[in-house]
Amino acid sequence: MSFAAEGLTKRYPGKDGMHTVFEQLSFSLPDGAFLVVLGRSGVGKSTLLRVLAGIEKADAGEVLLDGAPRAGAGRDVFFIFQDFNQLFPWMTLEQNLTYALRRAKLPESTARAREALGQVDLLDAAGKYPRALSGGMKQRGALARALALRSRVLLLDEPFSSLDPITRRQCGETLLRLWRARDFTAVFVTHDIGEALSLGTGIAVLGRAGLSFFDPSAPGLAEDLENALGDGGEKPEYFD
């Protein structure tokens, strides 16, 4: 039981030929892992997540769930975006969840939606439209949608980076609490070393050479990560 990538390669057409975002990238995460991927902005962290989610196609390689290659996107591997407005604004919070559940053909959509909203402390706001929610509430709502969908893997693309520091920490704690209580694998992308250290059971840095993994219990980890990030290379900014 695992979430893995094998030989993933992604290229983009640029002004002077093809640019390689990452090449032959491989990793394997056991079920229930929490991997934080660090990288400087523009290094291709978002692209990596989008390819892992199946939203974008890889030029080579495969994404594997439980050993089987995934064909395209699906609710098993869900995405939490950085943008606050990922809930549909014309539906209430609860409708956002029940809509996703019905479309994913999951039964008992109302009960499941309310259960997930309860887990992120948003049951009181179930009937509110997203415009009436704060940034942190919206991101927790998006998290609840993925929880309700019983996604096996959550790909989180700097989901809390636009929040104020206190809300950001609270959201991080909520995520960790849910991760401990529930059975999902998380890949969390950030450019903030502090956030990475507070969240991950595994930490990797995405750079020119692909993913380099770090032992989270190693002494002097923060410094090592700083150094690794410093070597992030001079990739053009438009990759993210």
Added chain:
Amino acid sequence: MKRGTAQFLWVLVLLLIWEAAARFSGVSPLLLPTVEATVASLFDALFHGTLFYQALFSIGIIALGLFIGVALALVLALLAVQSRLADSLVGTLTALAHPLPGLAILPLLILWFGSGTGVILAIIVHSILWPVLLNLTAGLRQTPAMYLDIGHLLSLSKPRIAVELMLPCAVPDLLAGVQIGWSRGWRALISAEMVFGAVGRLGGVGWYLFKERTFMDAPGLFAGILLVICIGVLVEGVLFSRLERLLLTRFGREETK
């Protein structure tokens, strides 16, 4: 002062100027009747004559035209965002037909189909369809890419993504398109009725205007114009502004990547 109040006061000022001009300028009442004579004529035509039914006829036919035009625009726009082939076809059709005034095809339609309600309806649909389609396709294309990504994550089919995720995002543009379409359609209708003569049992407001001109009934003519203005103001100021408030609170746009 509220905008509505200010507008109402301006209308009063204009009516006063009109009344003063009609009474004191020495212009023949055949060319410029008084407000009083016009309003009297309007009430007389509405409640003792046929104007009320003629207005109902015009409103009915424009409502039907709006319904058909918007339905066609919805089908074409939703097809266009799902297939490149449909997109290029719809784009070409819009580019060709949008600049063509409805009245320009009237002689051709008469030649082909004779005169009748169907031809007027065709002209109204033509006047409404293209601006609605243009606005709607532009609106559908403004759907945040993130919503399409979520659609893929939920394994939605293309038609579902178009109808359930893109269409709600395009509601403000659809509404703007319908407003443009309505005003074009309304103008086309009145013009077509004047050119056509009586369609149906009594004809519409346009035919009423034409008849009043023929009989040199200036108060009647002014009354007809007043009615056309009143219907226009009611539809735009009351119906559309209510609809806008109702829909935009729910479907208004948010700042999204």
